[in-house]
Amino acid sequence: SENLExxxxxxxxxxxxxDMLKSAIYSSDVVVIPSFYEPFGIVALEAMAYGxxxxxxxxxxxxxxxxxxxxxxxxxxxxxxxLARCIIKVLSNKSLxxxxxxxxxxxxKNFDWNKIINKVIKIYxxxxxxx
Numbered sequence: 001s002e003n004l005e006x007x008x009x010x011x012x013x014x015x016x017x018x019d020m021l022k023s024a025i026y027s028s029d030v031v032v033i034p035s036f037y038e039p040f041g042i043v044a045l046e047a048m049a050y051g052x053x054x055x056x057x058x059x060x061x062x063x064x065x066x067x068x069x070x071x072x073x074x075x076x077x078x079x080x081x082x083l084a085r086c087i088i089k090v091l092s093n094k095s096l097x098x099x100x101x102x103x104x105x106x107x108x109k110n111f112d113w114n115k116i117i118n119k120v121i122k123i124y125x126x127x128x129x130x131x
Contacts, residue, residue, distance in 0.1 A: 025050050030090045030097070036077055038062050044072075045111055048104035053097045055086040065111075071104040 001007045016024050025031060031047035033056040040061035047054050054072035056062050066072040073090060075082040090097050 021046070025052060028052055030055055030087060032083070032087060033057060033062065034077075034083060035059055035062070041065070045108055048108035051101035051105040053090045053100035054104060055083070055090060065107070067103075067107075071100060071107050073100070 001010045001012070013024060025047055028047075031043070031052045031054050033041065033044055033054065035041075035057050036059065038057070038060040041056075044054055044056060044062055044066060048071065054066065056066060056072050056074060057077040058068075058074040059077050062072075063074070066074070068074045073086040075086045090100065
């Protein structure tokens, strides 16, 4: 970031303590999830709840609930040029950024624990009634 003269515009956080996570996400212009492997993606759900645009590797659980060009921009894992293109696209296109954030906020509502529990109960009841 120093060589590219963007040092004052980029923060490489590393691991963020739990008590600072909400403010870090809230203050972000884009949330980047460059995982090589991601079983589910709690960070993505947290970013979605704040209506933040997401740039993510198309891996694991992320590709199960994020949708390219709707709730995120996917980049090719381990491809820094693909990652850079997606970040630049989000940061340079305010309407795209707002659309991704709004759609993400709408989708994350489906991850309410009460809704999930009710779906599981319904599945168990359907299985039990077939026996």
